[in-house]
Amino acid sequence: MTSVFGHGRLRLYLLKLLDEEPRHGYDMIRLLEDRFMGVYAPSAGTIYPRLNRLEEEGLVSHEVVEGKKVYRLTDAGRAELAERSDEIEALEQDIDRSVRDLAREVREDVRSSVRNLREELKAAAREVRDADREGRDDHRRPWDEIGDIPGWAETKEAMSKAFKESSKAWRTEWEHGFGGEGKTAKRVVRELVRNTELLRDEVRRAVKTHADETALREANTTIESTLARLRGLFR
Amino acid sequence: MERWMLEGPETIPLDQVDKLVVKLVAGHVDVVATDGPPRVELHEIEGAPIAVTDADGVLSVGYEDLGGVFDFDSTTAKEALQGLGNALRDLLQNGWTSETQEWARRFSWFGNKRRAVVSIAIPPRCPVRLNVVYASAVVAGIDGETKVKSVSGEVTLDSLSGSVDAHTVSGDLEAQVLDGRLQFVTVSGDLTVVQATSDRIQGRTVSGDLTADLDLATDGSVELSSVSGDVTVRLAPTTGAKVDCVSTSGSMTSGFDGLAREHKPGKRALHGSIGDASGRIEVRTVSGAVHLLPRRVPAKEQA
Numbered sequence: 001m002t003s004v005f006g007h008g009r010l011r012l013y014l015l016k017l018l019d020e021e022p023r024h025g026y027d028m029i030r031l032l033e034d035r036f037m038g039v040y041a042p043s044a045g046t047i048y049p050r051l052n053r054l055e056e057e058g059l060v061s062h063e064v065v066e067g068k069k070v071y072r073l074t075d076a077g078r079a080e081l082a083e084r085s086d087e088i089e090a091l092e093q094d095i096d097r098s099v100r101d102l103a104r105e106v107r108e109d110v111r112s113s114v115r116n117l118r119e120e121l122k123a124a125a126r127e128v129r130d131a132d133r134e135g136r137d138d139h140r141r142p143w144d145e146i147g148d149i150p151g152w153a154e155t156k157e158a159m160s161k162a163f164k165e166s167s168k169a170w171r172t173e174w175e176h177g178f179g180g181e182g183k184t185a186k187r188v189v190r191e192l193v194r195n196t197e198l199l200r201d202e203v204r205r206a207v208k209t210h211a212d213e214t215a216l217r218e219a220n221t222t223i224e225s226t227l228a229r230l231r232g233l234f235r
Numbered sequence: 236m237e238r239w240m241l242e243g244p245e246t247i248p249l250d251q252v253d254k255l256v257v258k259l260v261a262g263h264v265d266v267v268a269t270d271g272p273p274r275v276e277l278h279e280i281e282g283a284p285i286a287v288t289d290a291d292g293v294l295s296v297g298y299e300d301l302g303g304v305f306d307f308d309s310t311t312a313k314e315a316l317q318g319l320g321n322a323l324r325d326l327l328q329n330g331w332t333s334e335t336q337e338w339a340r341r342f343s344w345f346g347n348k349r350r351a352v353v354s355i356a357i358p359p360r361c362p363v364r365l366n367v368v369y370a371s372a373v374v375a376g377i378d379g380e381t382k383v384k385s386v387s388g389e390v391t392l393d394s395l396s397g398s399v400d401a402h403t404v405s406g407d408l409e410a411q412v413l414d415g416r417l418q419f420v421t422v423s424g425d426l427t428v429v430q431a432t433s434d435r436i437q438g439r440t441v442s443g444d445l446t447a448d449l450d451l452a453t454d455g456s457v458e459l460s461s462v463s464g465d466v467t468v469r470l471a472p473t474t475g476a477k478v479d480c481v482s483t484s485g486s487m488t489s490g491f492d493g494l495a496r497e498h499k500p501g502k503r504a505l506h507g508s509i510g511d512a513s514g515r516i517e518v519r520t521v522s523g524a525v526h527l528l529p530r531r532v533p534a535k536e537q538a
Contacts, residue, residue, distance in 0.1 A: 009270070010270055010271070098276055098354065099265055099267050099269075099274070099276055099354035099355065099356045100265060100276060100278055100352075100354040102265075102267050102375075103265030103266075103267050103354055103373045103375065104265075106265075106267070106373055106375045106391065106393045107373050107391050109393065109411070110391050110392070110393050110409050110410065110411050110429075111391070111409065113411045113429045113430075114409045114411070114427045114429060117427065117429045117446065117448050117469075118427065118446060121446060121448070121467050121469055121526065121528065124469070124490065124526075124528045124531070125467060125488055125526040125528060128488045128489065128490040128526070128528060129486070129488045
């Protein structure tokens with residue numbers, strides 16, 4: 001992220017102004033105002049402490065002319081500027097842009113990072129999964145070898161708990177967070193709850209009536225289609 | 236207190252901002268940190284004017300009558316709707332009363348087209364609070380706490396070192412370079428976090444995908460839960476953490492050695508420790524897949 005005057009850039013810009021010619025502090029305030037089309041009106045309280053610090057660092061020096069301090073760049077200051085010429089260039093470009101342009105760049109930057117990450121991770125997950133499969137076929141035992149089907153009670157419990165929790169949490173979210181959304185809010189909550197209940201019933205029925213692989217598969221299909229319906233609601 | 240009503244594109248320069256509150260319906264809002272002067276730029280507007288107020292350093296930007304929309308503490312959606320229904324009935328029977336006016340005021344924004352594109356520059360230390368309905372948002376460079384509530388607007392975050400608390404219904408959250416604690420709660424929005432060094436990341440979703448690439452702090456924690464969304468966490472290969480991933484039917488993949496697997500009907504799990512086990516990684520899903528991946532060191536760094 002690069003805000004126009006983030007990360008010590010104002011300091012750098014002051015050096016640049018002094019590189020052009022020696023100036024009074026007041027001149028520099030006026031110049032900054034001009035260059036920022038009146039949007040940036042730095043106060044004396046912003047500029048003078050920075051000039052003092054630059055002087056302590058040996059980058060600028062001053063002499064008093066007609067009762068006013070005139071600041072000029074030292075050799076060390078010029079060296080620092082030369083070293084950071086790339087930054088100056090970037091800064092000058094930034095100065096011409098509005099907050100909106102900066103934010104747009106941020107957005108594009110984040111978006112491309114996100115896109116890259118997703119692609120990378122998809123590929124990485126596929127690789128790991130393939131490597132896993134080769135060595136772990138024993139995990140894919142047929143159901144009848146498992147015996148007492150210990151998973152069913154857990155399936156039932158986990159699903160109904162997860163859905164109850166998420167549905168409850170979301171009802172609360174909506175009521176407190178987006179309550180005034182009115183119709184949409186109510187419709188979404190109602191749909192969410194109704195679907196959750198449907199799903200829970202479906203799972204219960206599946207577990208009660210036919211505790212076999214088909215039932216689990218059916219339950220999963222139901223979950224997926226329910227969620228697809230939910231997703232359809234929001235997107 | 237200073238107050239401006241903006242009806243068209245305009246820039247408002249400000250002296251000092253200690254806190255920012257934004258309330259928008261549709262459109263877009265940028266919040267960018269600056270060492271320079273704080274300011275509000277209104278680029279586009281449709282519908283009602285936007286109010287900008289500066290009350291002792293608290294900068295508010297947006298629709299003032301939207302208060303009730305996001306700050307419903309006691310009134311639930313149901314009560315609000317009933318109230319509206321009553322008010323309408325009242326209007327038909329008794330004409331225009333003060334009660335009807337109150338409801339009309341509260342719901343006047345709903346159904347009206349209210350769209351604005353706003354950019355705001357504030358000092359990095361400011362806490363930020365964004366409440367948007369459909370509007371998308373960008374927040375960058377802020378060190379203060381950031382709180383976002385969005386119904387369907389997409390939220391983009393960059394370089395935040397304060398804590399982030401985001402709630403959306405269907406809005407996605409995309410973020411990079413986060414250093415503070417992150418909490419994201421959504422129904423169907425996706426979460427994607429790149430380059431996070433947060434000490435705590437919490438994500439909860441029904442159907443959104445949760446994806447995070449992070450350097451887990453020593454004793455840092457990651458807690459992600461989803462119903463059907465996939466959860467993918469990529470960590471530095473040297474990460475130390477206790478791992479506890481459980482899913483009902485979601486597939487599990489891990490690129491880390493030394494984790495025990497469970498794979499039986501109704502339960503899949505990945506347990507154990509990686510590295511020095513100082514941090515904690517906890518993932519829960521019903522049908523969502525879980526991927527735990529080590530970040531590969533780039534080829535040029537290996538050489």
